[in-house]
Amino acid sequence: MFNLKFAKTLVVASAVSIAAATSALAFPDKAVEYIIPFGPGGESDISARFQQSFFKDKFGQDLVVSYKPGGGGAVGWAQLNSMATDGYTIMGTNLPHIVIQPAQKDVGYTTEDIRNFYMFHYTPDAIVVTADSPYQTLDDLIADAKANPGGVTMSGSGKATANHLAQIRFDKMAGIKTAYVPFKGTGASSTAMLGKQVKAQWGYTTVGAAQGDAVRLLAVAMEERHPLFPDVPTFKELGYEMVGGAYRGMAVPKDTPEEIVKRLSDMFGEINADEAFRKQMLDGGFALLDVDAAGMEAFMAARKAEYLEAASEAGLLN
Amino acid sequence: MTERAPAAARKDVGTLIIASLFIVLGLLTLQDVTTYSDTDSVVFPRFVAYALIVCSALVILASWLRPNPANGFGSGDWWRRVLLVATMLVCCFVMPAAGFLPATAIAFAGGLIAARHEGWSVKTALVFAVSGVVIMAAFYALFRYPLGVPLP
Amino acid sequence: MDFQNLANALTLTNLALALFGVVAGTIIGSIPGLSATMAVAVLVPITFSMEPASALILLGAIYTGAIYGGAYSAILLNTPGTPSAIATTFDGYPMAKRGDGDLAVAIACYASVAGGLIGAAALLLLAPPLSTVALAFGPVEYLWLSVFGLSLIASLSTGNLLKGLAGGALGMLLSCVGVAEISADIRLTFGSSTMIGGIEVVGALIGLYCIPVLIDMVSTPERHLKVEEGGRAVRFREGAAIAWKSRVNLLRSSIIGTVVGILPGAGGSVAGLVAYSEAKRTARPGQKFGEGEPDGIMATEAANNATVGGGFIPTLVLGIPGTPPDAVILGALLVQGVRTGPTLFDGGGSIVYTFIFGLFIATVLMLPTGLLIGRYAYKTIVTIPKTILVPAVGFMTIIGTFAIRNSISDIVIMIGLGTVGWVLSRFGFAASPIVLGLILGPIAEQGFVQAWIIGEATGNLPGMFFGRPISLAIIAFTLLSLVYPAIQSRRAKRSLATKAEAND
CATH class of the missing domain: 1.10.287 (Helix Hairpins)
Known part of the structure; x- marks a missing residue:
C-alpha cells in the first residue's frame, strides 16, 4: 500500500504529516470539518447538509459544516492552503467560480492551488419561466428575442457565474441578444422571475424542483433528461450543444498526503453511490456527478478551457 | 491629535x-x-x-x-484609551501564532488595567485575574463546543 | 387549520423544545456577533433526527428568541446584538444611561411579544395572499425602500445634517469594498487581498457601536450606567402601562415589520428602521426620539419580531426565504424531505399549522422568560464592576466578531472601524448614518443597477423608476418624512412658549 509516490511524500513530509499519514489507516477517527465558503442556506450548504447525515452513518464520525463566506467564495479558497493538512479539514469548491475568479483578478489563489478530490454533483443550467408565461417552448423565447433584440430580460445569479456564462453561450448559439439582469443569489433571481420583473430566468433544475407547478422549464443543460422533469427537453435535443451548470465538489489543502486524499475521495464516492442519497439529491433537482481524485485533472482541464473561452468572448477577462 | x-x-x-x-x-x-x-x-x-x-x-x-466648540476629545486618560485599543489589536496579530486564549488574555489584561481607576492591591489583582479566566474559559467553551466555532 | 394542529403543537416535547429554543435564542441573540442566522444554522444538524414539525418549532423558537435577545446588548451596551436591533440603540441606550435600563428591557420584551404574535397571526391567517407582496416588490421598489431608510439620516442628525450625510456616504462606500455582489469586480481593496471579503456588516456594527462605548468607559472613572437605588422593583408593571398606552404604535410597527419581513430583499434591520422612522414621524408633541423615548424601542422591537412571522410567509408559501435565517430553515426542511410551496398549505398542511401554533407558543413563552432573562442581564451589567465589565465586553466583541465568518481580519477591521468611529463621533459624525449607509447601500445599488438594465431593455427608463404605483407610494412617504420634521419643529417652537414646563 506504500507506493512510490507516497514514499516520496514521506521523505519530505514533516513529523506532523507522518503522524497524520499513519493514522490514515484508521481515518477518520475524529470529526471532519467541512468549510463552506458561502453563507448558510444556498445550494452549496444544502447539498453539504445532505452529505452530512450519510457521512455520520457510514464512517461513524461527524462531518461538521461551518461557513466562511466572503468575496463570492474567494476568501475561503485563498486560505485553504494555509489550513491543516491532516485531512480533517476539507472545503467545498464550486465551478465556474474557482476558474473565473483567479482569471479575472488577483483573488489570493489560482485555480491550480485548489486541490479538488471529488466533484459530487452539479446543478444543470435551465431556462425557467412562470407557469403562465407566454413562452411555451424554447423556440417561443428565441422568436421573441429575435423580434425584440435586447428586449427579453433574463434574471440570473451574479455576473461571471454559471448563469451568466450560460446566457452568453446560449445567446451566441441561438444568434440572439437578451438582457441579463444579475441578482444576488438564485433565490433573488427566482423571485424576480416569479414576480414577472423579468421575462425568464437563467436558473438551475433546482429552481424547478423547489417551485413545482409555479414554473415551467424550457430546457435543461444535461446529457439526458432529468428524472424529475421527464417532459422537459435538453438543449442538446433542441440542437444546442449545452451541457453543464454549477459544479460542486470538495478540496483539501495542497500538501495533504496522497493516501488521505485517496481515502477522502473514496469516502465521498461511497456516499455518492448510496441509493438513498442519490434519491434525495435528484428529488432536490440536483444532478449527480462522480469525478474522483484520479479523474480530477482531466475534468478540471476540460471545464477550465470551456469557461475561459466563454468568459473571454464575453469580455469578462480584461 | x-x-x-x-x-x-x-x-x-x-x-x-x-x-x-x-x-x-x-x-x-x-x-x-x-x-x-x-x-x-x-x-x-x-x-x-x-x-x-x-x-x-x-x-x-x-x-x-461656525465652528462647534463642543467638538473635541474631551477629558479622559489617553493612556487608558490607547492601552485598550492597542492590546485588542496586539491580540489579533498574535492570535494565529499564540492561539485564541493566550491572545485574548492580552486584550483582557489590557482592558482590566485600562478600566481600573481605583488602584491595585494583590487581592484585587487576583480576584480580577481569576474572574477573567473564568469568563474567558466559559465563553471559549460555549463557542468552541455547542456552537462549533473553529477558534484558532 | 383546526384544533387538532394546536393539540399537536402542545405535546410535551414540543413545549419543551419551544421553551429551550426561546431561552437559548435569547441568550445567543444577546451576545454581539451571534446572530439569529448562526443560532439556527448551529441547530440544523440536531433537527435531522426529529419530526419535521418539532424541528420547525425548535428552529422558529430559537429564531424568535434571538431577534429579541439582540435588544439587551443594544440597550445596555449600545451594541446591536443582531442587525435587527440597530434602531433599538437609538433610544434604548439613552434610556439605560439615565438609569431606565430595566424599564427599557421590559418594554422591549412586551413589544417583541406583541410584534411576534401579530407576525405569527399574519402567517396563520393571511399567508397565501400576503405572499404576493414578495413578488410585487421589484428592483425599483427595493431602491426606493432603501432611499426611504436613508432618509432617516436626516431626522437622526438634527443640527448636523451635513455631517450625517457625509457619514451616510462613507457607509455606502464601505459597503462597496470587496467583490461586488452582482457584478464581479473587486472594488476599493487597494490591492489588499484581505479586503476581498469586504466589510462584514455585523462586525462593523460591533465596532462602530461598541468600541466607542468601551473607549469612553475606560477614560473616566464614572459608572457605566446610572443606577437609582431603592423602590424600583415594579418596573414590569410600569413597562406594561407604557406599552398599553402605545398600542397604536405597536400595531403599526408590527404591521410594518410583517410586510417588510415578507420582502426577501430586506430583513429585520430594514423593518426596524422603517418602523422607527414612522414612529418618529407620527410622534406626539413632547416626545424626544433619540434621547430615550420608549416609543422608539417599541417601534423597532415590535417590527423586528414581526419579521419572524412575516419572513416565514414567502418561505413556506413560495419557497423563497424571506430573511437569512429562513434560508437556513428552508435548507433544513429540504433535507427533511419537506417540500415548501403553496401545496404545503393545502395538502401537507398539518405540519405548517402545527409549526405556526408552535411559533405562537414560543412567542408567548418569550414574555416570562424574556422579562426574567432581561432583568438578570440588566442586574449583571449594572452591578458588575467596570474593571471587569470592560475587558469582558471587549473579549465578547473579539470572539463574537471572529465567529461570524471565522476570520481574524474581521476582528482587526472591527477594532479599526470602532476606533475611527470613536474619533468621528467626537467631532459630530455619528455612527448611525454610517451604519445606515453600510446596510442600505447594497440594497440601493442592486436595485438601481437591475432597474436600469430592465428599464433600458424595455425602452422605458423613466417609467421604470417613476411609473410604478408601489414605488410612487414609497417616494411619497420618503418626502413626507423629510418634510415633516421641519413642520413639526416649527409647530413645536410655537407651542414651546405655552407648554414650557410640560416638557417632561
Missing part, C-alpha cells in the same frame, strides 16, 4: 481634518472606479464618491464659518 485643549479653540480643527480626509477618500474612489471592467460596478461608487466630496466640502465650509 494627542493634545486635547485646542479642539475647543477658534477653529474646529478635527472636523476640518476629518472632512478633508473624506474628500481624499472620495478622490481615491474616483480613481479606483476607473479600473473596473464592468460599468455596472462603477455607477454606484462613483455617485457616492461625488456625494461624499460635496458633503464634506460643505462640512468644511460650515465648520469654518
Whole structure:
C-alpha cells in the first residue's frame, strides 16, 4: 500500500504529516470539518447538509459544516492552503467560480492551488419561466428575442457565474441578444422571475424542483433528461450543444498526503453511490456527478478551457 | 491629535481634518472606479464618491464659518484609551501564532488595567485575574463546543 | 387549520423544545456577533433526527428568541446584538444611561411579544395572499425602500445634517469594498487581498457601536450606567402601562415589520428602521426620539419580531426565504424531505399549522422568560464592576466578531472601524448614518443597477423608476418624512412658549 509516490511524500513530509499519514489507516477517527465558503442556506450548504447525515452513518464520525463566506467564495479558497493538512479539514469548491475568479483578478489563489478530490454533483443550467408565461417552448423565447433584440430580460445569479456564462453561450448559439439582469443569489433571481420583473430566468433544475407547478422549464443543460422533469427537453435535443451548470465538489489543502486524499475521495464516492442519497439529491433537482481524485485533472482541464473561452468572448477577462 | 485643549479653540480643527480626509477618500474612489471592467460596478461608487466630496466640502465650509466648540476629545486618560485599543489589536496579530486564549488574555489584561481607576492591591489583582479566566474559559467553551466555532 | 394542529403543537416535547429554543435564542441573540442566522444554522444538524414539525418549532423558537435577545446588548451596551436591533440603540441606550435600563428591557420584551404574535397571526391567517407582496416588490421598489431608510439620516442628525450625510456616504462606500455582489469586480481593496471579503456588516456594527462605548468607559472613572437605588422593583408593571398606552404604535410597527419581513430583499434591520422612522414621524408633541423615548424601542422591537412571522410567509408559501435565517430553515426542511410551496398549505398542511401554533407558543413563552432573562442581564451589567465589565465586553466583541465568518481580519477591521468611529463621533459624525449607509447601500445599488438594465431593455427608463404605483407610494412617504420634521419643529417652537414646563 506504500507506493512510490507516497514514499516520496514521506521523505519530505514533516513529523506532523507522518503522524497524520499513519493514522490514515484508521481515518477518520475524529470529526471532519467541512468549510463552506458561502453563507448558510444556498445550494452549496444544502447539498453539504445532505452529505452530512450519510457521512455520520457510514464512517461513524461527524462531518461538521461551518461557513466562511466572503468575496463570492474567494476568501475561503485563498486560505485553504494555509489550513491543516491532516485531512480533517476539507472545503467545498464550486465551478465556474474557482476558474473565473483567479482569471479575472488577483483573488489570493489560482485555480491550480485548489486541490479538488471529488466533484459530487452539479446543478444543470435551465431556462425557467412562470407557469403562465407566454413562452411555451424554447423556440417561443428565441422568436421573441429575435423580434425584440435586447428586449427579453433574463434574471440570473451574479455576473461571471454559471448563469451568466450560460446566457452568453446560449445567446451566441441561438444568434440572439437578451438582457441579463444579475441578482444576488438564485433565490433573488427566482423571485424576480416569479414576480414577472423579468421575462425568464437563467436558473438551475433546482429552481424547478423547489417551485413545482409555479414554473415551467424550457430546457435543461444535461446529457439526458432529468428524472424529475421527464417532459422537459435538453438543449442538446433542441440542437444546442449545452451541457453543464454549477459544479460542486470538495478540496483539501495542497500538501495533504496522497493516501488521505485517496481515502477522502473514496469516502465521498461511497456516499455518492448510496441509493438513498442519490434519491434525495435528484428529488432536490440536483444532478449527480462522480469525478474522483484520479479523474480530477482531466475534468478540471476540460471545464477550465470551456469557461475561459466563454468568459473571454464575453469580455469578462480584461 | 494627542493634545486635547485646542479642539475647543477658534477653529474646529478635527472636523476640518476629518472632512478633508473624506474628500481624499472620495478622490481615491474616483480613481479606483476607473479600473473596473464592468460599468455596472462603477455607477454606484462613483455617485457616492461625488456625494461624499460635496458633503464634506460643505462640512468644511460650515465648520469654518461656525465652528462647534463642543467638538473635541474631551477629558479622559489617553493612556487608558490607547492601552485598550492597542492590546485588542496586539491580540489579533498574535492570535494565529499564540492561539485564541493566550491572545485574548492580552486584550483582557489590557482592558482590566485600562478600566481600573481605583488602584491595585494583590487581592484585587487576583480576584480580577481569576474572574477573567473564568469568563474567558466559559465563553471559549460555549463557542468552541455547542456552537462549533473553529477558534484558532 | 383546526384544533387538532394546536393539540399537536402542545405535546410535551414540543413545549419543551419551544421553551429551550426561546431561552437559548435569547441568550445567543444577546451576545454581539451571534446572530439569529448562526443560532439556527448551529441547530440544523440536531433537527435531522426529529419530526419535521418539532424541528420547525425548535428552529422558529430559537429564531424568535434571538431577534429579541439582540435588544439587551443594544440597550445596555449600545451594541446591536443582531442587525435587527440597530434602531433599538437609538433610544434604548439613552434610556439605560439615565438609569431606565430595566424599564427599557421590559418594554422591549412586551413589544417583541406583541410584534411576534401579530407576525405569527399574519402567517396563520393571511399567508397565501400576503405572499404576493414578495413578488410585487421589484428592483425599483427595493431602491426606493432603501432611499426611504436613508432618509432617516436626516431626522437622526438634527443640527448636523451635513455631517450625517457625509457619514451616510462613507457607509455606502464601505459597503462597496470587496467583490461586488452582482457584478464581479473587486472594488476599493487597494490591492489588499484581505479586503476581498469586504466589510462584514455585523462586525462593523460591533465596532462602530461598541468600541466607542468601551473607549469612553475606560477614560473616566464614572459608572457605566446610572443606577437609582431603592423602590424600583415594579418596573414590569410600569413597562406594561407604557406599552398599553402605545398600542397604536405597536400595531403599526408590527404591521410594518410583517410586510417588510415578507420582502426577501430586506430583513429585520430594514423593518426596524422603517418602523422607527414612522414612529418618529407620527410622534406626539413632547416626545424626544433619540434621547430615550420608549416609543422608539417599541417601534423597532415590535417590527423586528414581526419579521419572524412575516419572513416565514414567502418561505413556506413560495419557497423563497424571506430573511437569512429562513434560508437556513428552508435548507433544513429540504433535507427533511419537506417540500415548501403553496401545496404545503393545502395538502401537507398539518405540519405548517402545527409549526405556526408552535411559533405562537414560543412567542408567548418569550414574555416570562424574556422579562426574567432581561432583568438578570440588566442586574449583571449594572452591578458588575467596570474593571471587569470592560475587558469582558471587549473579549465578547473579539470572539463574537471572529465567529461570524471565522476570520481574524474581521476582528482587526472591527477594532479599526470602532476606533475611527470613536474619533468621528467626537467631532459630530455619528455612527448611525454610517451604519445606515453600510446596510442600505447594497440594497440601493442592486436595485438601481437591475432597474436600469430592465428599464433600458424595455425602452422605458423613466417609467421604470417613476411609473410604478408601489414605488410612487414609497417616494411619497420618503418626502413626507423629510418634510415633516421641519413642520413639526416649527409647530413645536410655537407651542414651546405655552407648554414650557410640560416638557417632561
